[in-house]
Amino acid sequence: MMLSMDAIAHKYITEAVINMNILRQIEKDLDIDEKISVLFLIIENYANAFRDIFYLFQKLKTENSYIIVDYVKKHPENWENKILEALCILNNREVIKKLRISYNDLDLQYIPNIRSHSKNVNVVAKCLYRLCEALNENEQKLLLSYVKSDNSNYESLLDDVDYLELHMLYWMQIKYITISKDEKHNMEKLLRHLKKFEDVSIEIISLDLEKFENRLHVVDTHGNFGTNDKNHFHSISLEGPFLAEKNNEKKIQFIDSGLCIIINQIYFEKEYETRFGTSTDCKNLSETFQTFGFKVKIFKNLKKKEMLQEIKNISKNYGNKYDCLFLCILSHGYKGGIIASDEKEVSLEAIERAVCCMELKDVIKIVIIQACQGKTRGSINNCLTTDGLSDSPALVSEDIRQFKNFFLFMSTIQGFVSVRHKDEGSWFIQAVCKIFKTYGNRLPFVECVRKIMTSMQEKNGKIEGTQVVQLPEIRNDRLDSDFQLRNVITPPL
Numbered sequence: 001m002m003l004s005m006d007a008i009a010h011k012y013i014t015e016a017v018i019n020m021n022i023l024r025q026i027e028k029d030l031d032i033d034e035k036i037s038v039l040f041l042i043i044e045n046y047a048n049a050f051r052d053i054f055y056l057f058q059k060l061k062t063e064n065s066y067i068i069v070d071y072v073k074k075h076p077e078n079w080e081n082k083i084l085e086a087l088c089i090l091n092n093r094e095v096i097k098k099l100r101i102s103y104n105d106l107d108l109q110y111i112p113n114i115r116s117h118s119k120n121v122n123v124v125a126k127c128l129y130r131l132c133e134a135l136n137e138n139e140q141k142l143l144l145s146y147v148k149s150d151n152s153n154y155e156s157l158l159d160d161v162d163y164l165e166l167h168m169l170y171w172m173q174i175k176y177i178t179i180s181k182d183e184k185h186n187m188e189k190l191l192r193h194l195k196k197f198e199d200v201s202i203e204i205i206s207l208d209l210e211k212f213e214n215r216l217h218v219v220d221t222h223g224n225f226g227t228n229d230k231n232h233f234h235s236i237s238l239e240g241p242f243l244a245e246k247n248n249e250k251k252i253q254f255i256d257s258g259l260c261i262i263i264n265q266i267y268f269e270k271e272y273e274t275r276f277g278t279s280t281d282c283k284n285l286s287e288t289f290q291t292f293g294f295k296v297k298i299f300k301n302l303k304k305k306e307m308l309q310e311i312k313n314i315s316k317n318y319g320n321k322y323d324c325l326f327l328c329i330l331s332h333g334y335k336g337g338i339i340a341s342d343e344k345e346v347s348l349e350a351i352e353r354a355v356c357c358m359e360l361k362d363v364i365k366i367v368i369i370q371a372c373q374g375k376t377r378g379s380i381n382n383c384l385t386t387d388g389l390s391d392s393p394a395l396v397s398e399d400i401r402q403f404k405n406f407f408l409f410m411s412t413i414q415g416f417v418s419v420r421h422k423d424e425g426s427w428f429i430q431a432v433c434k435i436f437k438t439y440g441n442r443l444p445f446v447e448c449v450r451k452i453m454t455s456m457q458e459k460n461g462k463i464e465g466t467q468v469v470q471l472p473e474i475r476n477d478r479l480d481s482d483f484q485l486r487n488v489i490t491p492p493l
């Protein structure tokens with residue numbers, strides 16, 4: 001087969017690798033704050049959890065007890081996977097290493113770095129945990145003061161407790177905020193206070209919480225992703241705005257005018273191989289978006305400075321009168337970014353900041369990246385190759401609204417390479433173009449994304465006798481609503 005690799009073959013975690021005895025050993029290696037965080041992430045019924053968790057917390061202070069073990073004994077359902085996913089979210093690699101499990105395998109199984117996804121834990125609890133981590137000590141105290149000002153009879157038992165997760169569980173008990181299995185979340189009061197913090201990371205978390213509250217999340221909170229079953233994939237929920245047509249809440253936006261920018265990196269200076277097959281991808285993308293009436297502009301072999309400048313100047317060069325912008329970047333990559341033709345690293349954050357400007361805040365911005373996200377380099381053989389080896393400008397003050405209406409779709413998960421056929425182009429771009437050409441004018445964008453991910457699950461090949469598979473990733477999703485393309489050109493049969 002004439003294939004290249006942008007995603008390394010992997011093994012799935014097929015069964016639990018911990019038991020109660022091993023869990024006791026895990027607890028010994030966790031700090032008290034990590035124990036509280038694990039409990040916070042694995043809770044089933046948040047509305048009634050405060051008293052039980054606070055009792056375990058007090059017990060831990062007075063005696064050498066195993067509070068996580070005590071909790072899972074009373075709540076045994078699927079506790080092994082919940083613990084493993086919680087450890088991934090905490091990024092406690094030392095404990096995972098002692099379990100003799102590959103962190104990359106667990107990362108693939110639970111994909112903890114995707115904000116809008118979780119497999120076994122509650123995705124809103126995961127978001128609240130991220131908030132606890134993002135707030136420094138003074139900010140936590142300030143937030144507590146705001147919440148206490150709304151609740152004159154605040155629980156006195158918490159007066160000297162510094163663990164914000166315990167306070168959050170109390171907020172859930174008094175229904176100041178709510179998390180539920182049926183996805184009826186209420187974060188309104190908390191969000192009002194979070195808007196007082198002038199920190200980009202906190203503002204982005206706030207956007208996520210607001211999206212969850214309004215049922216605008218697009219990733220299934222209990223998706224079966226990373227299993228051997230082809231029917232299990234990183235599924236995209238069609239709830240919220242994507243059923244809005246039926247509920248008369250929000251209609252799907254139809255795209256009448258669009259702009260597609262393709263940055264096609266073919267040649268590199270020294271270390272990175274020529275990306276044979278990428279011209280096929282570029283041509284395929286161009287034809288696909290022209291079918292839907294998009295104006296297409298292609299750039300080739302841009303250096304880092306040139307690339308960021310072209311992206312920053314999109315609104316200047318093309319205006320903002322179009323409904324939708326697709327920015328497609330085809331290149332080698334590394335974990336967290338892509339490689340420019342001068343072999344300088346360009347982070348995903350730098351790309352996001354370049355495209356997310358106030359001039360385009362109301363334009364739907366979709367970034368599609370075909371590149372490795374791991375450090376495997378060069379060609380594997382004459383048929384297979386990889387897109388990767390292995391600065392973003394600082395902004396002092398910025399309007400958070402510029403980051404809305406943004407969607408980043410990656411060809412592969414962080415840490416992995418992605419497959420490219422040297423004649424036919426990459427697996428990912430082939431799937432993107434095929435699905436858009438077939439369904440783009442018939443299905444909303446998010447359903448097309450789901451079909452792309454399903455299609456990728458079914459792809460496989462071999463490199464030197466080793467099975468190769470690839471799993472795309474929704475890295476960021478801050479779309480205000482779903483949208484659908486319009487056919488203006490009948491594609492040839």
